[in-house]
Structure formats: structure tokens, C-alpha cells
Amino acid sequence: MKKFLLILLITSIGISFYFYQQNNKLRLMLIERGEKISGNDKYVEMLTKKIELLRNATSKSSKEENLEDLLEKISFKEKAEKKSYANPNTPDLIPINGKYKISQKFSSKHPAVDFATQTGTKIISAADGEVLSVYEDKHYGNVVIIDHFNDYATLYAHLQKTFVEMGETLKKGQTIALSGNTGNSTAPHLHFEIMINGENVDPLNILKINAHEGI
Template sequence: MQQIARSVALAFNNLPRPHRVMLGSLTVLTLAVAVWRPYVYHPDDVPVVKTVVLEKDEVHSLLPEDSEPIDQAPQEEEAIPQDELDDKIAGETGVHEYVVSTGDTLSSILNQYGIEMGDISRLAAADKDLRNLKIGQQISWTLTEQGDLQRLTWEVSRRETRTYDRTDNGFKKSSEMLQGEWVNNLIKGTVGGSFVTSAKDAGLTSAEISAVIKAMQWQMDFRKLKKGDEFSVLMSREMLDGKREQSQLLGVRLRSSGKDYYAIRAEDGKFYDRNGTGLAKGFLRFPTARQFRISSNFNPRRQNPVTGRIAPHRGVDFAMPQGTPVLAVGDGEVVVAKRSGAAGYYIAIRHGRTYTTRYMHLRKLLVTPGQKVKRGDRIALSGNTGRSTGPHLHYEVWINQQAVNPLTAKLPHTEGLTGTERREYLAQVKEVLPQLRLD
């Protein structure tokens, strides 16, 4: 080997100088490429940027139809302007309430809020009666920090309340029977600085004030009541050992600028006017004139396969050409219309006190904050602004400040009582109206 090396060196030295320079340069370049190449190219000539090991059940999260890049931070939370009417009842932060209506089942109610079918099945196993919810009953629930169902409460009747707490093996049922006396109370007042303060001064609790606002939300913007406006509230309260245990709103009368507004509770738990006409305003299911392809579904538990963190997708993405007219799904007031970070051009509309809808990644805004809109009004043109991988509309529905699935959520619709139900309701109105006096 040494003899070969000496022969090569002797031959190299005997070459003309220009040849020695050229051969030396080629040798250095070849060595540089040999050293550098393994770090730039994969052996199969496929560029390597980063290697991520995924579990089998995580691969579906990387499908290209997801409109939002999942390897980035989750969609930033866009704040909705708040006021005192949005205050949570003390000690009940995170509690969601729902009144059972026609066609509801335990599964249909909880599924629209992203609660997994496994938890719903375990609940039903803990109490088969949950499969027979009745119109007008109320259920409420809380979630864990991971978004799983923690506790569900079912008000079976005025006297019976059942609670289901999460355990390692499912849900544990407990029941409470109250034997108090129900008494009707009339609470009257005059608006001073604000309705909330005036109602508290008149003797209503925070929970009762929330019930009044919810019943009247489609007729009245409580923030715009004037000093001197009057209200009367008929509340049925259960007294047990001299203490108030629970209450139920029976009727409300509110006089503003000389005009009277009413909301009276029917047997189905909903509120109607004096003629039995529903107070809720109808909603469109989709925020466009026609339905577009869904490119990313609602998923409150979406997990980022790269970071392992929960990056919830709180709405639905519709793939559509830029410039498609975006419609308000219901009557309401625009509370946000601006450009905001990852959301791009973004609109939020409040419908009453319970519902809020959001529209993101827009190209052009056609409304301004504070503007009143009607169902079907054009509010924007769709686009591709903010953090977006392609033209689409991100659409969200929030109920009581909690995101729900826009495709399955129980949205309000204009309705009224008919037949026997209406006759029974009108008979009830004759009893309630005389009690809602203002003087």
C-alpha cells in the first residue's frame, strides 16, 4: 500500500503545474461532497426535514382536508365583549343548563356539545330512566379540564333531583327528594342604574335574574332599558324549614317606554307571549345561500399529533371560493367586526343573551359593531385571511358561552302552541296576567 502511495505521489509531482492544480481542486471538491451529502439527502433521495413518530390512531389527524395547520398553535380565543348580564351565577361557573324540548333525547342533547358517546352510554347504564326525558325537564352538567363529563344533574320534578357523578367505573347515581312548600311570589321594581342592580334590590337572586333575562331575551335588550322602566316577576319558590331551596319563573311583565312585554311559562318549560306565540327567532342552519363541502369538522378534543396537546376545533370549516356571500344565521347585533390575528377578518353576532355566532377568515366585512342584522342579511364575503391554508369559512355557534357543533346544535326556531296545548296555555295566561301588576 505504501509503495502504491509513493508511486502515485511521484506521478503527481511529475505532472505539469497546471495539471497538478486542477487535479488537486477536483480531489478537494470530491471529498467535500462526500462528507456533506449524507446530511442533506436521505439515502433514497427524499428530503428530510423532521421525523415525527405517530401512533396509528393519530394518523387520521394529518389528512390534508384539515383547513387549519395542526402543527401550529391552536386557534386563538377571540374575546366577545362582556357586560354584567354575562356574569356567571356565583359558585356555578362552568355549569351548562338545558331544558328538554320536543324530540330531545339524552344522546342528542349531549352529543351536540361534544360529549363522547361512551360517557352517554355509561350514564344511561347508571339510570335507565334517563332514556325517557320529558318536555320541560332541566338537565345541567359540568366537564373536567380535559373536556370529559364530570357530573350531570337531572331535575325530574319540582321535588326530585337526581345527580350522576363520574367514577372509575362509570357514573354513580344519587337522588334528593325535597318536601318543601311551593309559594308564588310577585317581585316588582323600577329600573334605576341597571336592570341587574334594580332586580337584586327588588329581591331577585342571581339565578332568578338569569331566568328572567333568558325568557325575555328575544323581545328586549336589557342593556338599553331606561331609568323609570318597570318590571313585575311572578316566581314560584320552594320553602323548606324557612329557607328558599329552589325557584321557578312563571311569568314576566316589562314596561319600557310605555309599551308592555310579556313572557309566560308553558307546561313544556318554554316561554310564549299572551297569545301562545313562540318568542324565539328562527335560525338558518348554514351561513351561506347553499351548502358547501365541509373541510374540517367540529372537534372539541382534537389532539395535536406533534405536540400531544389538545387543540380544539370549536367550529366547522366550509371550503368555498373567495368572495362567497356570508349570511347572518339569525336576528341579532354585531358585537365584533375587525381583523384579529389568526382569525383574519372576523365577525361575531349576539342573538339574544343565549346564542352567539362567529365567522372567521373573511375577505371583506359588510357590517360594523353595534349594527342590527336580520336572518339572511349579507354580513361579509368569504376569504383566506389570518392563519388559513386555503379559502374557507370557519363558522362557530356558542350557547351560553360554550361552543357547540353547528351541524347538530338545537337551534331556536319560530314556533307556537296549537290545539289542546294552546287552549290549556291560554287558560293559564288568564290566571297569571292579573298577578303581573305593576302598581
């Protein structure tokens, strides 16, 4: 009789453990499903808002042309955003926000490109990165060096004024300094170098020069 009771006890423990496990599985499944649903809800909510915005914008204007304008604006914005994120870490952006003229090209004696530009012109980061160094010396004047985390680094020299500090994170196109005539320089210009693993390469092979010429 005692033996029978013992078997009954073990069996009932076994059964309840089995049910506990099944229940737990079910609970985890429900949690997972719940998360999926809430993620999806957010997406639907965002989509609904976008549709509402479009509807409101179009209902205010009676002309169909305005809808076309709006759609064009949206697609233009999307294209622009895509373009700016195409190669965020490649230093292919002309580092000047203003008028310039190439005054000296790359050679074995001059491992850079010189952009003649008015003193005080905005100098921008050619790619996303982090400021590696900001210093002054008698040859290069005020200098900024940026690390772009993909073997690329860029150097900007003869600056009038710098706005960044060592270790600062930068976005492509962010203003880092004003151009000048500091150091060993006879006329206002930006001396711009691109290095791959510390070795200078011709910036004109990397910069998308045509896109910005004549700004």
C-alpha cells in the same frame, strides 16, 4: 227657610254631579266603541281590497286553472313567510349563500365547522341579531361576531371583506361579509362557530344542514 234652601242647594249639586259622572261614563264608552269600530273598518277595508285583487286577477283570465295557480302562489308565499319567521333568533341557517363543502368538523381542538367555499362567496347571518364585534387578528383574519339575544352567538372567520358594523341590527339571512382566506388559513373557507352562553357547541347539531346542501 234658610236650612231648606241649603238642603236644596246641596241636593241639586249632588244630582248634577251624579249626571256628570254618568255622562262621562257614556262618553268613555262611546270613545271605546268608536275605536273598536274604526279598527274593524280597517280590517274590512283590507279584506275588501284583497277580494277585489283576487277578482280582478281572475276576471282577466278566463281559465279556472289560473285561479288555482294564483291561490297556490299565495299559499306558497304565506308558507315561505311563516317558515322564515319560525325561529328568527335560532342560528340554524347555513351561513353561506353559495356552494360549499364541509372541510373540517367540530372537535375539542376545533370548536367550529369549516365550510370550504370560493373566495368572495356571500356570508349570511345565521339568525336575527346584533353585531357584537368586527375585528381582525392573525389567526382568524377578518371576523364578525353576532349576538342573537337568546344566549346564542355566532362567529364567522377568515373573511375577505365585511359589510357590517358593531351595534348593527341584522335579519336572518342578511349578507354580512364575503368569504376569504385571511389569517391563519391555507385555503378559502368559512370558519363558523356557535356559542351558547359563551360555550362552543357543535354547529352541525343546530344548523338545518339538509335543507341547504348542494346550493
